[in-house]
Every structure is written in structure tokens, then in C-alpha cells.
Amino acid sequence: MAVRTRQPLTQRKVLAAGVALADADGLAAVTMRGLAGKLGVEAMSLYHHLPGKDALLDGLVETVVGEIGAEVATLEPAADWREDVRRRCLAARTVMLRHPWAPGLIGSRSAVPPAAYLHFETILATMVRGGLSYHLGHRALHALGSMALGFVQEVFSPDPTEGGVDPELAEEQLAEMASLVPHLAAMAEAELHGLDDPTLGWCDSQAEFEFTLDLLLGGLERARADEARTATAQGRARRSSGARR
């Protein structure tokens, strides 16, 4: 299955093959030897295009974050800053859904992918244009956190029982949960019964993502309005008292 090309290898081709390999077989399958094999080449050849494994992983992150740029470029601008930021985050999310290994990799790396700075920049610019101060914009970037890159730190893991819930197994687990964690069990049951198609699983992660996003944006908009009101009130007070500097 090795792709044999007579064209010489390039860093781009190595990284593209790395992303494809991670998509297909998971990040653990991306070894120097394994990736080289996919490219019809020996492991040591990769060192002519990348300094080592660490650079390869950084390159994979950079490639994926770069895809966000392409995705965001297709967006139409929105009048409201919140709608604009919302669309950017959702665009990033569509990219991450194509590369489910990427959030974990990004989280485990210490360095910020350089391409991410450009993405944050456009988001901050949108917010400043929308009336947020740089201080609030700073806090907003922290608050949005990884959502700007299209993922949340999933505490409830991506379902290992992919593609559906075994109703019988779910029943068993519910029974077991009921005694240990009654509120969680009640919640799970309440949510299960409200679903049209229980085989899809009872956590609609897309809906959760959007709910959280709207929650944060709503809160930031209120903070923004407060800030504007306070500034106006202070300005009025300063003017009416005739204070100078």
C-alpha cells in the first residue's frame, strides 16, 4: 500500500502523509518508520526534510491549524461581533472533526502553533471592532480558550462504543450508576428518554459545543455593555465635576 513516487520528497508531502496516516490509523501509527513506509522510503530519509520526530508532530499541528485558515477564508462577514466569532469557532470545529487526534496532540504540546496566532488575531480584531477593550479582548481569548481552535477539553470522552449505544448495556450501566451516582443516573435517563434516536448516543456534542459557546459569548457581551456603561458614567461624572486629568 506504499505510495511510490519518483518525485523527490518535500516537507509538505511528508506532513500531508503524516496527517493522512494519523487520520486513518491514529496518532500512535505515526512513527518515523511507519510514515516512511507509507512514502515508499526508509525512515532515515525523513531526516532530510524534518529535524526529528518532535518537528514532525509540530508540523502536523501546524498543517491542521493551517486548514482552519482556509476554512475561515470561506466565511462571509457577520454584522454582529458575536456571530462573527461564533462562525470562526464553528469553522475551526469542522476542521478538528476531520482530525480527531489533533486536539489531544495540540493539548500535549507546549508551544503555541504559530498559525494559531493569526487565527487569534482575526478573532481579537473582530472583538475590538465590536467594541471590546483590549483588556476584555484578552480575557475573551482566554475564556474562549480552545474553542477558538474548534474543540473543548472533553471530559466525557469521545464515545469508545462508536456509532451507538447498546440499549441493554446502557440499562445495565444505568442500574449500576443509580446507586453510586443517583443524580447522574437520573440525568442520563431523563436525557435518554427525550431522544428521537437513542442509537446516536445521548450526548449531542455539537449542541453542547454551541451551547457553551453561546453562553460564553453572551456573558462577554454583558461584560462589554457593563464596561461601556461604566466608561460613559465615569465620563459624565468627570465632565459634570469639571475634573481635568
Next chain:
Amino acid sequence: MAVRTRQPLTQRKVLAAGVALADADGLAAVTMRGLAGKLGVEAMSLYHHLPGKDALLDGLVETVVGEIGAEVATLEPAADWREDVRRRCLAARTVMLRHPWAPGLIGSRSAVPPAAYLHFETILATMVRGGLSYHLGHRALHALGSMALGFVQEVFSPDPTEGGVDPELAEEQLAEMASLVPHLAAMAEAELHGLDDPTLGWCDSQAEFEFTLDLLLGGLERARADEARTATAQGRARRSSGARR
């Protein structure tokens, strides 16, 4: 430096040594051979107390999450549900600050640490007692996400230049940033000038954490009030129209 004990090894001791080793030398230093060496034993001895490396890593997570339970147990209950949840998240955060490798490890594992369920349970119970429906409680757990375990997905990485910012280097970086990402640069500068002690770094991660937390909690409280108002209005409408079921 190997700790030689004549007492036989136990799983608890192995895990405690693993946590200590990760605290001291990082997660990468936790290898079967390395950990065994710290315990004054051969690598293969560990297999008598743990099935393998994967179980070791799961055990490390479980140990750390277990510490959250101990920390939460010292809390005094708060009247307001938001204050209560807030204290629980901050307690979890103090545990994670002791084990900076833990969030990355938790994020990279697919399974939810069993001890975390108990933690989520008490948080959900607090919220339900505070008036949230199970549905909203479900969404709240998702929204709080990893904050319930005391960390956020840090996009701006934990500062590698630990313990302060070199002002000269910072100036250089600012100059470089200014052309590429002007809004970010302006923000960084605005934040730097407002600081009492710039050597502490210009991102107060504790303040950011609390701001984000309060933002989410404030939004959830509004959603809670909306939900309560809607339910009351629906009830009133149903009663006044004499509708039954």
C-alpha cells in the same frame, strides 16, 4: 537515590511513587524501568501490581483525581449554588497545580477516570438543589468541562520562561509581533503597562481562570432563571386555558 524498603510493594505505593516521579521529573520520566529503579526494584516486579503501562497511567490519573475528593471534603458548604460549584472547581485547581502533568495526561486518555464521576456527581447534586433541571445540569457539566477538574485547555501554554519575563526579550517579541499581529501586540502592550510587577508575567492565569468560571456560572444562572420563568409562564397558560395533558 532509590528508596529501598523491605516492606513488600503494593499498588498504592507504586502509584504514589509514580506521581512523585512525574511531579519531580515530568511524565516522560515515568517509564517502567525508571519507576522500578526509584522503588529499588526491577522493572518486571511492577507487573505483579499493575497489568502494564496503560494501567499505570490510568492509576496516576485516578490517584490525582482522588486527591480532589480529599480537597473538596475540607470545604464548607455555601448557600448559593454558584458559590458552591465555584469552590469545588477552585479546590480541584489547587490539586492540579500540584501536578502540572495531570491535565495533559487526563486529556490524552480516552476513559473517564472513575473517581471523576463522584466529583461530577456532587457538582450536579449542588446544581439540582440550586434549582437547575437535569437537562440544564447536563449542559452545565459539559460547559464547565475540565474546569470541574481544575484546569482549562490552555491555548497560551504554561510559560516556558518560568518565573518571569525578560523585559528586553519581551520588547523584541513585541516588535516582531507588531507587524504580523497588530491587535495582539497592542493588547500585550496595554496589559504589560497596567501591571505592578511585570516580572510576574502579564498573564495572571489564576485571574483568567476565575473570570472564565464566573462568566460560565453567570450565564448558567441566567439560563436557569429563564427556564424557571418559562416553566411558570407555561404553567400559568396551561391553567388559565384549562388544558389537561
Next chain:
DNA sequence: ACCTGAACACCGTTCAAGT
């Protein structure tokens, strides 16, 4: 029961050598 030593199949990486 608990621990050991040798061995196996992998990994990232160095180095000298090929064309």
C-alpha cells in the same frame, strides 16, 4: 507470593557510506 534476568519486538536517532 513476589521478584529476577535474559530475550524479543519495537522505537528515535547517529553515523558512515552510497549515488
Next chain:
DNA sequence: ACCTGAACACCGTTCAAGT
């Protein structure tokens, strides 16, 4: 310049053997 083969120091893990 790009690629190779052998080798090195590691890793998790199996197995047969010790007490």
C-alpha cells in the same frame, strides 16, 4: 542533494526461572 543500511540506546512486554 537525497537516500540507504547497520548500529546504538532506549522502550514495553513475555517467559522461564529463582526464592
